[in-house]
Amino acid sequence: MGYKIAVVGATGNVGREMLSILAERAFPADEVVALASRRSQGTEVSYGDKTLKTKALDTYDFSDVDLCLMSAGGEVSKEWSPQIAAQGAVVIDNSSAWRYDPEVPLVVPEVNAEALRDIKKGIVANPNCSTAQLVVALKPLHDRATIKRVVVATYQSVSGAGKDGMDELDRQTKALYSLQDVQEKKFPKRIAFNLIPHIDVFMEDGYTKEEWKMTAETKKILDPKIKLTATCVRVPVFISHSEAVNVEFEQPITADEAREILRAAPGIMVVDKREPGGYITPHEAAGEDATYISRIREDITVENGLAFWCVSDNLRKGAALNAVQIAEAMANRGLLKAKKQAA
Amino acid sequence: MGYKIAVVGATGNVGREMLSILAERAFPADEVVALASRRSQGTEVSYGDKTLKTKALDTYDFSDVDLCLMSAGGEVSKEWSPQIAAQGAVVIDNSSAWRYDPEVPLVVPEVNAEALRDIKKGIVANPNCSTAQLVVALKPLHDRATIKRVVVATYQSVSGAGKDGMDELDRQTKALYSLQDVQEKKFPKRIAFNLIPHIDVFMEDGYTKEEWKMTAETKKILDPKIKLTATCVRVPVFISHSEAVNVEFEQPITADEAREILRAAPGIMVVDKREPGGYITPHEAAGEDATYISRIREDITVENGLAFWCVSDNLRKGAALNAVQIAEAMANRGLLKAKKQAA
Known part of the structure; x- marks a missing residue:
């Protein structure tokens, strides 16, 4: 049993690295979807030895997504993270949009994983590289x-x-x-x-x-x-x-x-x-x-x-790796629920 | 009336820059000679719009040289600077060989030009870039x-x-x-x-x-x-x-x-x-x-x-320019004598 995971900003440096690290570390996933702006729709990206076709973020239905890794910049995150979280997914965001919000934990798992226990907005922020x-x-x-x-x-x-x-x-x-x-x-x-x-x-x-x-x-x-x-x-x-x-x-x-x-x-x-x-x-x-x-x-x-x-490596520990490590720390602590499992 | 100047290490980065800055700033020179190791003997270097043929350091007669700008490394300087100074030339050395000798002033003219008044060994050290x-x-x-x-x-x-x-x-x-x-x-x-x-x-x-x-x-x-x-x-x-x-x-x-x-x-x-x-x-x-x-x-x-x-620019203020500025500061203070003039 695994999670349904969406990677937003999948065609960027960090998005591609997120997909590669999810596969590398065998993060338990039933399904991984690659999302980006309409401009990048259709672009192929790698997830381990699979190839994913990027879908458009603005028409995607997040209702059965469990985990969303966001690396699409501050403006996109400000608009979309709350909407995605409202549909019950945990959003781990790589932009600076939420980092200084007192209701959003800013986490480096080696340092303050305990902060993950209190996610009021359904959003966790990934720090600056x-x-x-x-x-x-x-x-x-x-x-x-x-x-x-x-x-x-x-x-x-x-x-x-x-x-x-x-x-x-x-x-x-x-x-x-x-x-x-x-x-x-x-x-x-x-x-x-x-x-x-x-x-x-x-x-x-x-x-x-x-x-x-x-x-x-x-x-x-x-x-x-x-x-x-x-x-x-x-x-x-x-x-x-x-x-x-x-x-x-x-x-x-x-x-x-x-x-x-x-x-x-x-x-x-x-x-x-x-x-x-x-x-x-x-x-x-x-x-x-x-x-x-x-x-x-x-x-x-x-x-x-x-x-x-x-x-x-700023794309790994400074971004994608840390985001996946946050997801792992949440999964290990029972803080990341799979909707299908729960249903 | 000007000085007779020898540039030692004339084919290196800093030596070439010394020659170019001497010309650029019209430092008063009757004669400028380019010296280097035997290996570089004959190499042509520029002094303003003139071309100088490099001569071998180890056979050169320094007896009527007034000023010697050295940029030939610590070992060469340790051996040659005292010999050249003993023949009555002021040596301004770009290596680290003499910098920490209490009897050798280490000078950046904007900062401590007054230290030039006390040159016991006839050597002035140029600082690290x-x-x-x-x-x-x-x-x-x-x-x-x-x-x-x-x-x-x-x-x-x-x-x-x-x-x-x-x-x-x-x-x-x-x-x-x-x-x-x-x-x-x-x-x-x-x-x-x-x-x-x-x-x-x-x-x-x-x-x-x-x-x-x-x-x-x-x-x-x-x-x-x-x-x-x-x-x-x-x-x-x-x-x-x-x-x-x-x-x-x-x-x-x-x-x-x-x-x-x-x-x-x-x-x-x-x-x-x-x-x-x-x-x-x-x-x-x-x-x-x-x-x-x-x-x-x-x-x-x-x-x-x-x-x-x-x-x-580490080759200029960090090396060649500072050395020439030391020579200028000495000339302006009457601390640099031309042998021919004196004779």
Whole structure:
């Protein structure tokens, strides 16, 4: 017995990854449907070794859907998630539309799976990609030594901006090598062989929304007392986000202790040899599930300070994998009901 | 009347840039000679609209050289700088060989030109590329509000690793687009569409030498009381280093005040519009002299905190330009004598 699952936004980077991860992890499904806008209707997408034909979201009948994985952007989610939830499906949404709603849990299963017990609106929010991997790394350290403040600089891949972002890096790189004009469409400046210190919109205080999200989401998922300041930068890498992280703790913690704690923590792989190549790069983390931690060292410029390097596949732990893990955590806790079984 | 100038390491990235900047800024020269290893003997390099044939360092007679700009690596500098200085030339060295010697001033003219008055060994050290642009930015802020601690994450271009670094990014990118094997020679992991969180050798405490240099050099150039912690990362960008910087001050300072102070400071261009494109990217800073500051904002996670983004051409301000500026500062202060004039 399994669930009827709808994946909305099935033709995007994250939607395709959701389908692939559902199959890979053998999530119990009686039926999986791929949904997208009318524009993408008919597009074929893979679910394991099956091929699904994408159907139109706006004419689909959700009445016997148990679980809906949404990755269709904030506007679509604001309109559709409540309607789908009203028909009795649990919606796990990858956009930022519901993340800051106090009645919607924002969940990274390794960190706060218990928040899934209270889903008033039938919607669970998936965090921002940069936040997901960071809180996986911070949680076990916070449990041990209580985090006061985090300073993070990100190195975010173009796939975080969707398929268009990947296409733009590819197109611009080719143009540079064929002496053609480099055109900027998706990003405000050239991204090929360049960096853009700006992701999402600018806010009043000079921070970008992406930077604000990392602060707000870390507080909601992990602990509202944690102070976090971020600089978010787009880099010419296709997949995986990387982060240079400095943490100040209440209690003392050595680099060796942190390494042991992180090694034992769920979802984490420590690769930290202090020699050339003894660390993880984003290219190596692409396609992997783990959050990789390298370069763990004491930061003696502050009391109880640590620094580390954190890399994870932004389409997987940062999006699709985390959404499927939320569904698994709900199923395991008996919080996800199959309508057919119930009937 | 001008000086006789020798540029050692004239065929490298920085050596070529030194020659080009000497010409560009019309540094008073009666004669400029290009020197390099025997291997590069005969290689032609440009000095303004002239072409110089590179001569061998080890057979060159320095007796009437007034000024020697060295960019030939630490080992060559350790051997040759004292010999050249003993013949009465001022040596401005771009390697790390002399930077931490208490008898050798380490100078960024905008910050500590007064240190040039005391050159016991006849050698002046040019700082590490990442440090030079950072102290240009920190100096005016330190004068105003006294810096306590700096957290910096770098995004360093491959040209910082020399011509071989640029060739490797180029070669690997082409290989990826022509479905050939990607080979790693210069860097320990692939750099094309990837990041490497490791520059220079690893040290006992888990920091890299590049990270240690930023701390040690900022203390020596600006103020030994400043605490600085760095994460240095190589990025697939050809020219210009970028830095995400968080600073904690003794006294309060607002983002607006910082912007005004930086606008008025020497060597700095502020580009900070808080809108898409309203900041500088490394590609735009390449070939420019300024240290560019963008994304200036208050960091409310700490008392008197500021964050900003700092970009500069690592071959110019980070190396060749700073060396020529040191020579200019010495000439202007009467600290650089022309032997012919003196005779």
